[in-house]
Amino acid sequence: MSESRRSPLPIPNVVIADEFWSPRRQVVRAKTLPHQQERLREGGPFAALRFEWRPDPDDDRERFPIFWESDVAKWIEAASFALASEADPALEAAVDEAIALLAGAQQEDGYLNAYFTAIKPEGRFTDLRDAHELYCAGHLIEAAVAHFEATGKTSLLDVMRRYADLIDREFGPGGSHEGGYDGHQEIELALVKLYRATGERRYLELSLRLTDARGTTPFFFDAEALERGTPGYWGGNGPIVRSDKRGREYNQSHAPVREQTEAVGHSVRAMYQYAAMADLALELGDEGLRAACERLWRDLVDTKLYVTGGLGADPSIEGFGPAFHLPDKDGYAETCAAIGLVFWAHRMMLLTGEATYVDVLERALYNGVLSGASADGTKYFYGNPLASDGTVERSDWFDCACCPPNLARLLTSLEHYVYAVGDDGIAVNLYVSGSARFELGGQRVSVAQSSAFPWDGAVSVEVETEAPLRFALRLRLPEWTTGDVAIEVDGAAADFEVERGYAVLDRTWRGGERVGLVLPMGPVAVRADARVGAAHGKVALQKGPIVHCVEEVDNEAPVPQLVIARGGEPAVEHREGLDRITVPGLVDEPAAGGLYRTGAAPVRPTEIRTVPYFAWANRGKGTMAVWVRESL
Amino acid sequence: MSESRRSPLPIPNVVIADEFWSPRRQVVRAKTLPHQQERLREGGPFAALRFEWRPDPDDDRERFPIFWESDVAKWIEAASFALASEADPALEAAVDEAIALLAGAQQEDGYLNAYFTAIKPEGRFTDLRDAHELYCAGHLIEAAVAHFEATGKTSLLDVMRRYADLIDREFGPGGSHEGGYDGHQEIELALVKLYRATGERRYLELSLRLTDARGTTPFFFDAEALERGTPGYWGGNGPIVRSDKRGREYNQSHAPVREQTEAVGHSVRAMYQYAAMADLALELGDEGLRAACERLWRDLVDTKLYVTGGLGADPSIEGFGPAFHLPDKDGYAETCAAIGLVFWAHRMMLLTGEATYVDVLERALYNGVLSGASADGTKYFYGNPLASDGTVERSDWFDCACCPPNLARLLTSLEHYVYAVGDDGIAVNLYVSGSARFELGGQRVSVAQSSAFPWDGAVSVEVETEAPLRFALRLRLPEWTTGDVAIEVDGAAADFEVERGYAVLDRTWRGGERVGLVLPMGPVAVRADARVGAAHGKVALQKGPIVHCVEEVDNEAPVPQLVIARGGEPAVEHREGLDRITVPGLVDEPAAGGLYRTGAAPVRPTEIRTVPYFAWANRGKGTMAVWVRESL
Incomplete structure (x- = not known):
């Protein structure tokens, strides 16, 4: 099979x-x-x-x-x-x-x-x-x-x-x-x-x-x-x-x-x-x-x-x-x-x-x-x-x-x-720096990974063997990649098949090879299926596997009043150990003259700033949202 | 005072x-x-x-x-x-x-x-x-x-x-x-x-x-x-x-x-x-x-x-x-x-x-x-x-x-x-057809109203007196009027003061006068103050005093998937005793390929149809909203 x-x-x-x-x-x-x-x-x-x-x-x-x-x-x-x-x-x-x-x-x-x-x-x-x-x-x-x-x-x-x-x-x-x-x-x-x-x-x-x-x-x-x-x-x-x-x-x-x-x-x-x-x-x-x-x-x-x-x-x-x-x-x-x-x-x-x-x-x-x-x-x-x-x-x-x-x-x-590990070789499922020892074909094989994941999609994988050994090294190609994935072996572009979501490097490994992998990781705006009511007219920002959210503490208005400008270019800054995405946006302004009015909704431009969702609620209480309104 | x-x-x-x-x-x-x-x-x-x-x-x-x-x-x-x-x-x-x-x-x-x-x-x-x-x-x-x-x-x-x-x-x-x-x-x-x-x-x-x-x-x-x-x-x-x-x-x-x-x-x-x-x-x-x-x-x-x-x-x-x-x-x-x-x-x-x-x-x-x-x-x-x-x-x-x-x-x-009724005369607060008898300055005064309110803002008010009598007839000028209010007395444009929200016709009434009043009544899109979270990026449609809502039964998709096109011209049809507003809009379309995706949100044009809010939930169960998303 x-x-x-x-x-x-x-x-x-x-x-x-x-x-x-x-x-x-x-x-x-x-x-x-x-x-x-x-x-x-x-x-x-x-x-x-x-x-x-x-x-x-x-x-x-x-x-x-x-x-x-x-x-x-x-x-x-x-x-x-x-x-x-x-x-x-x-x-x-x-x-x-x-x-x-x-x-x-x-x-x-x-x-x-x-x-x-x-x-x-x-x-x-x-x-x-x-x-x-x-x-x-x-x-x-x-x-x-x-x-x-x-x-x-x-x-x-x-x-x-x-x-x-x-x-x-x-x-x-x-x-x-x-x-x-x-x-x-x-x-x-x-x-x-x-x-x-x-x-x-x-x-x-x-x-x-x-x-x-x-x-x-x-x-x-x-x-x-x-x-x-x-x-x-x-x-x-x-x-x-x-x-x-x-x-x-x-x-x-x-x-x-x-x-x-x-x-x-x-x-x-x-x-x-x-x-x-x-x-x-x-x-x-x-x-x-x-x-x-x-x-x-x-x-x-x-x-x-x-x-x-x-x-x-x-x-x-x-x-x-x-x-x-x-x-x-x-x-x-x-x-x-x-x-x-x-x-x-x-x-x-x-x-x-x-x-x-x-x-x-x-x-x-x-x-x-x-x-x-x-x-x-x-x-x-x-x-x-x-x-x-x-x-x-x-x-x-x-x-x-x-x-x-x-x-x-x-x-x-x-x-x-x-x-x-299995009959189909070694699968690298998560990009986590460190090393691993395998028994494969009666030999000891080791694999060492190095990357700044999840903040950067450039991953280096070094393979060591006791003697030359043919096996498939399967590198997972995440569904969130935002462009073509490039793979090099020892500095030279490598051909690879894609099988069941992995890039397959099926070759005889002599030991000491360095595989370089670049996974383009956004940032991107994610939208939900139209049947998800909570995400109607909204986007979530994501970079690589990290879903971001918008917290009030980073922004100039409560989060529900923020609108992400469609087509605005997101920028990423890495600070205090976390990515932050900034996108152009708008703020709804409270109106003078009562709760309801027939004029245009007053808005003014702003920058909308995110943090990774996992890192929210570490700086006091405030409004937060993963799904943020997007201008249409 | x-x-x-x-x-x-x-x-x-x-x-x-x-x-x-x-x-x-x-x-x-x-x-x-x-x-x-x-x-x-x-x-x-x-x-x-x-x-x-x-x-x-x-x-x-x-x-x-x-x-x-x-x-x-x-x-x-x-x-x-x-x-x-x-x-x-x-x-x-x-x-x-x-x-x-x-x-x-x-x-x-x-x-x-x-x-x-x-x-x-x-x-x-x-x-x-x-x-x-x-x-x-x-x-x-x-x-x-x-x-x-x-x-x-x-x-x-x-x-x-x-x-x-x-x-x-x-x-x-x-x-x-x-x-x-x-x-x-x-x-x-x-x-x-x-x-x-x-x-x-x-x-x-x-x-x-x-x-x-x-x-x-x-x-x-x-x-x-x-x-x-x-x-x-x-x-x-x-x-x-x-x-x-x-x-x-x-x-x-x-x-x-x-x-x-x-x-x-x-x-x-x-x-x-x-x-x-x-x-x-x-x-x-x-x-x-x-x-x-x-x-x-x-x-x-x-x-x-x-x-x-x-x-x-x-x-x-x-x-x-x-x-x-x-x-x-x-x-x-x-x-x-x-x-x-x-x-x-x-x-x-x-x-x-x-x-x-x-x-x-x-x-x-x-x-x-x-x-x-x-x-x-x-x-x-x-x-x-x-x-x-x-x-x-x-x-x-x-x-x-x-x-x-x-x-x-x-x-x-x-x-x-x-x-x-008071020292300041007769106030017409609601536009409801029928008649009323007052005692004013020792006289009987009667007022008869006729209109197709709340569906039409043209109101006729007839005044009868026993003998000529000076008093102020105060006609309420609703806050929802969408243009200048015109008032005629016996077919001739009448000057009037506006006092505390009423058009004041302070004159000697001889009896038999017919006051014509036209209250322009939209339809209009209403927006809420930016601090009302439930109305963020949304509008409600209103005509005269009637706030409308969108019910699923009148539309081609569940209401949360509908978006009103900003600047689209609303049209009104009166049918089965109710106004209905139609506006150009968009429908979010369910996407193929999973819950989340990075492409543009697929939408297609639609007509969005309303009923008066008071009349909702008379035709079976379905989604409904007063506040409907508006394109920005």
Whole structure:
């Protein structure tokens, strides 16, 4: 077949030494991980694992203990990824301490969930829809695999295998919860990782079983609710059974996953489900799951994706609205959903060898994901709106703290996303300076990248081999390039084929070659499909993968009063580590004489200045917009 | 002084025979009043007055019994106005039946409120902030005055005088609720009417006392809440005392009314308060209240008024947002608030003789008020948004049914608003065909108007006198005129002064003169102040007082995809009783190849067609907008 299944490189094989990414990753190490560790220690999760925590019914912030294992897990996972790239004995000891707490909380039969052990033991596995038990288990399994791969220690892996074995028994054929699955997908993709780490195929089969059970009739969540006879964890006064379309779509249990055609419901749940489906399609060669993934992908990318790579426009469900419903100010675009899209897109690239998935991954990564944290890494957005009326700012933390540790684990595992390797050679997916070691045709091959990406599209790639070796070096040609891409090898223009979105240099590499690549990167004005109401008559400015926004602090009027002059030449200045685009524009002027008038709208010329979207909201509150009116 | 205080004409002095208004008023008589009567009979209010109703705690719709007297009152008032212009024995009998119920529900001491008699007697006058007791009393007083003026019967007036006397005792000096006032203003303006109907000055003084008590410290609502020790009627889990700025501003109790400078809080409450302040300013020559009214008016009209005359942009409080916060799709603009603005504006005109208040009254009346009911008068909007994503439609009724009867009582009392008379002569405020009888200088003078208003600005006014009489006939010059106004008397061009927004024909009238007036009425494109975000880069089309909107059903694409071509000539067609404006425009075309692209936005030419805003949502659901993008 013409396509190729690929693998990512293990973290130790990749060195990231990049002016853009390295400082951000260093912030995660130096600030985010210690900050999160402190929160786990002080905020309840560690106490809960010691069975010392009791809920305070008067404290609304204590509604979230059911997520605490996932907080611990994502922190362990992020720390493990960090340990995989650079040793840190203090961090490793802290991880071991957390793992000891988890091991201590594990029950005789393998069960591991503090809330449903110490607080509500009678509730164990009775509320799959709402209670996030398997979701937490999934994150712990991901943490166990990352910890094992980083340190070689099986302390957490052993714990989680025992728990996974229990889940396999209870949710497997003849088990007391046969046919069940979690209301928040996560364990499905985690079990694929556990299979890969252990070679135990029954974890893969359990993942497939959980995936394929979803949305079949009779509906599992109805049955468990009727059996339980009480509302779920969030129940409130609603009906015990949520059989309405919106209720079922919320957790993507409205139809068997293979039959799903539209991205609906809670967007993080959706991303984790689709990621697991892509994993299973790859591991099993399952064409039905692959076809479903491709359908869902098209629906998302063609109708429900923000230009920032954010997704999930409807705050009321933290999820998808209808097609083309992408409001800016009142949208949602949860950081975790953009991170989930990175996970899914990455797997789709591995499955298909298509660069188009990396285009979307890159769009999300550099925009809707990065915007989730402040420049200093200490404040966070849960939702990432594309416009602000001046009231939006990042928060220190969240009671439901899913996003900050998710961002941490993505940044500390960035190594996974830069390259891929397979029968079709080496794919350079992201332009991130540093180096990588591959095993190819029995040889060690290394590739070193250098660029000022994402600010400059000139990239140098040096290839080293032990001996001459023929392979294809695939350099991704981003969809945002604004002109012909030029490639040189050792200073001479190189011919190349374009295949599945990559420039393919298929040749015998002798070692020491220097490939020069120039990706023209704008700036350009981007327009949205006419069905996107929030972007009507508006443009967004973009340079390379970086989507810009206009912030009030840089401009002479509140952003809604600004109009970009059509055809005006944008200029770029790089200052304080960021590109800024300047374009000629107009300002609406407040009129004398009342709110409404029949004369021409008074305007005056101005310069409109941007910053990268990910960097907004670092200089106080003010109006902001990605989509800015354009004169017509 | 140069200004003049004026009076409206009593309903029997005015005959409305108008192609625009008469059918709408007939719908109120033939459909709305019987429909409302049915609701009162079947829906609980009449049963409550018989003390036969008991709440059903499982039925959420039964949260509104505290409003039922006001529903009964507004129906009696609307029916009484209808009886004043045309006898209807069956309707009069139905009114008498309702009044008998009210009389039967009145307690020995004069108290009249079914909920706080039969359901929660211990709560009487303990929850002024939330429980609407004086609000209901106010509406009943208005009904009593209207009924007395229409029929000469004192059956309800006597009942309400007894209740007003009780209120005067309890809320007056030394009374057990001295210093109190209602959370929903209404009784203040009603007491001025009661004073005018009875000549009893203590009702005027009670109105002034309630008005001036508002917002003084210590705050009455805090004191009553602390004394009560429980949340108010809507209490929920909130604090018992609502001392936050937003909580106080909601019912305009944040500051003494004379010191208030900005229109804030619940907009119907605000309008009723300001109307009472204007009444008191007029009756008492109170310059402090007048100055406060003028300040509040400027704040409203300059910063918080929709182009439709709607107001109260924030659905969460049914009230005002900050200055220039006038969202279209997500706005509110309650029908009752626009009706309240008509009340206030009318009183400001009576107080000052300025036509500018009638400009706003007319804007509200023909747009944001009329839109509150469907063309057939059987469905209603509570909120009147200026744009729809296709999901908005009128409802049959509301559990809190304030708007439909409010609209009914306004339409059946339209006579009050057409003319005013005072020392400065006769003012023609609204161009409504029909006739009116005045007493002027001891003579009977009659004025007959004829026009195809609001569709055509040519108006004929015939003046009849018993003998030659000098007086000023003041013809309002609307702010929307789009050119010079021509006035003829008996076919010859007439010179006229312009004073306070009126063309003044101050002459000796011999009787039989025919005044011809031509008011050029567009169509024109209206633009909003640059600080109104929802109107950025957009225009609204208006002809005369009628603000138009664009509905999907008349156009070839969803409204958000339409762009009006700047400088295009609008054309008007009158069809099925409505003007329609057609302007050249463009349609954004959905693009092939994904959501985002860098090429020019594909557009194609189209014709954009409007209907009057008040007439929208009568032909099924679809997108709609008043503010439509304009090419720049």
